[in-house]
Amino acid sequence: MSSPYRATRLLAMLYLAGTAIGLASMVLPQPPGQEDAHIYAVLGASFAIGCGLLVAGPRAPRPLLFAALAGMSLLTTAGIYASNQPTSVYALFYVGMALVAFFVLGRRAALAQVAIVAIAYGGLMLHEQPPGAAERWLVTVAAVLVVGLMVGAMRRRVDELIEELSANVDRLASAATTDGLTGLVNRRGFDEGVGHELARMRRGGPPFALVLCDLDRFKDVNDSLGHPGGDRVLKRVAETFSATARDVDTVARIGGEEFGVLLPGTGEPEALAVADRLRHALELAFASDGYALTASCGVATAGEHPAADELMRAADTALDAAKQLGRNRSVASRPHLAAMVRLELGDGLAESSPLRTMLALSEALDVRDCGTATHSRTVAHHAETMARALGFTPRRTALVRLAGLLHDVGKIGVSDAVLRKPGPLDAAEWEEMRAHPEIGARLLGGVVGDLGEWVLAHHERLDGTGYPRGLTHDEIPLEARILAVADAYEAMTADRPYRAAPGPAVAARELRAGAGTQFDAQLVELFLEALAAEQAAPPPAAAPMA
Structure with missing residues (x-):
């Protein structure tokens, strides 16, 4: 009718x-x-x-x-x-x-x-x-x-x-927006999804995030199994990613062995957590096969990159950084990220560079100590916030962030019983714990700049009661004082397997209570002000799509 x-x-x-x-x-x-x-x-x-x-x-x-x-x-x-x-x-x-x-x-x-x-x-x-x-x-x-x-x-x-x-x-x-091999959304459909989310954000909707994942050394898989076998692997990867992603997420194959995930209403920490889940699920899915399959992931948020091409470039730059830093890791986009990668490459970051090993080790230690791989990333973010507020150059800011990522690498020498003990440490356990800055400094000695010195001093206190050398005031490098504030704040605002987080209000109060004795008072106030401004800032207006 x-x-x-x-x-x-x-x-x-x-x-x-x-x-x-x-x-x-x-x-x-x-x-x-x-x-x-x-x-x-x-x-x-x-x-x-x-x-x-x-x-x-x-x-x-x-x-x-x-x-x-x-x-x-x-x-x-x-x-x-x-x-x-x-x-x-x-x-x-x-x-x-x-x-x-x-x-x-x-x-x-x-x-x-x-x-x-x-x-x-x-x-x-x-x-x-x-x-x-x-x-x-x-x-x-x-x-x-x-x-x-x-x-x-x-x-x-x-x-x-x-x-x-x-x-x-x-x-x-449907065929125009669907990948014929895996049944996932293809690049065209993924771009359309990004456009829809940007339009929704312009109308007052929440920001969103992208995760780009590239399979590491997939050419070796094709060489070993042949292209039909490689296609079967890609189908399994698509199934693994689809099963791991949330119901609201859009998983896409955007080219070759590269996959993308569109995460509506998601900020950077949650997006990094999704990226880590995807990587770990992939490793687990292929653990029993005759070859190890891993992925490198780059994360970018639309709140910081409110145009489609800019957002994709940011995620791609983060993905490239993850590849350059040793593969099988997740990296979030930062304004200085390209400079950071150039910095590391300029210092001789070869395939076998010890810095790559240190970054992988730091991530593994985070999981061992905290139950997640986010502790060092969060410390790095807070350290970067202070470095920017202090007007550091992009290179120096990149180094401070890198120090935040590696500040606890010395805990490789600390036993699980001490690291995860829920109660107070005894004298012998404290002695073991106090050794980790020195171990980290020895591991990082001569790798990049003064990283080892900053890591060595990040548990020193202004009143001279810190460790390992009992330094005071200006004897403690400024970068180490930055790490001390960032590390303490993260420890008080993140849950651990053995206790719940006291929370931001308690953390701010404790930082101020220790200002002038444990922490640099000017850094404490600068950090808390920068943190408040960061949390209060509305998401930037979305730019028109090209």
């Missing part, structure tokens, strides 16, 4: 066209005995109904359409009667009614209209008794029925073609 609006307009046009044709016919010579007044009354009623249907428009209920079509048959019969010619050409209007009835109504309702025509015209023939009345009635009603059925059949075929076309369009649209 046609929509009510189109059906109403079509029926209104038929009424008005019939009125115009009737008026035109009145100009021609009329047969004797015709009751012109009655003809004009019929035409007036037809005009009024047509105008009423136009006014009703989409508000016209379906029963009104049925009644209007029945009214057309009755008015046609009245016009034939007033013309005093039972064989009047006005009977052709029955055919027009049938065309509309079978076009806008269902089959039963349209057949009911044909029955109304048969009864009305039959009644007229019985009343007038013209020669050949039965034959004329039969031919007229049969013609109306055949024309109507033909129109109905054509309309149904058109509807079927439209449905087939719509289904084909849907299939083509």
Whole structure:
């Protein structure tokens, strides 16, 4: 059936066209005995109904359409009667009614209209008794029925073609945004998803994040298993990522062995956690195979990169950094990230560089100590915040962030029993714990700049009661004092397997209580102010999409 609006307009046009044709016919010579007044009354009623249907428009209920079509048959019969010619050409209007009835109504309702025509015209023939009345009635009603059925059949075929076309369009649209190998969303669909999320963010919706994951050394997999085997691996990767991602996330294969995940309403910490889950799930899924499969992930958030091309570049830069820093890791985008990678490469970060080993070791130690791989990342972020607030150069800021990532690498020499002990440490355990800055400094000695010195001093206190060397005030490098504030704040605001976090308010109070004795007082205030500004800042307005 046609929509009510189109059906109403079509029926209104038929009424008005019939009125115009009737008026035109009145100009021609009329047969004797015709009751012109009655003809004009019929035409007036037809005009009024047509105008009423136009006014009703989409508000016209379906029963009104049925009644209007029945009214057309009755008015046609009245016009034939007033013309005093039972064989009047006005009977052709029955055919027009049938065309509309079978076009806008269902089959039963349209057949009911044909029955109304048969009864009305039959009644007229019985009343007038013209020669050949039965034959004329039969031919007229049969013609109306055949024309109507033909129109109905054509309309149904058109509807079927439209449905087939719509289904084909849907299939083509799906194929255009679906990866043929894995069944995931493809690059085009992923870009469209990013565009939709950016549009939603511009309308006041929450920011979102992207994770780009590239399989490490996948060429070796293809060389070992062949391309059909590589395709089977890609399908398993797609299944693993789909099963690991959240229901609201969109997982896509955006090219070759590169996958993307769109994370609506997600900030950087949550996005990094998702990236880590994807990597660990991938390792677990292929742990029993004859080859190790890992992935490097880059994370970027739309709050910091509110344009589609900028957001993708940021995530890709982070992914490249993850590759450069040793693979099988997740890296979040930072304004200085490219400079940080250049810095490390400039210092000779080769495939076998010890710094790569230190970064991997630091991440493993975080999981061992805290249950997650986020402790050192968070310390690095807080340290970076202070370095920026102090106006450090991009290179120095990158080094401070790197020191935050590596500040606890010396805990490789501390036992699990000491690291994870929920209660106070005894003297022997404290002695073991106090050794970790020195171990870290020895591991980092000569790797990049003064990192080893900063890590060595990050547990020193301004009042000289820190360790391992009991330094005071300006004897402690500024970068080490930055690490001390960042490390303490993170420790007080993150849960551990053996205790819940005291929380930001307690952490701020403790930092201020230790200002001037344990911590640099100026750094404490600078950090808390920068942190408050960071938390209070609204997300930047999204830039228009290119």
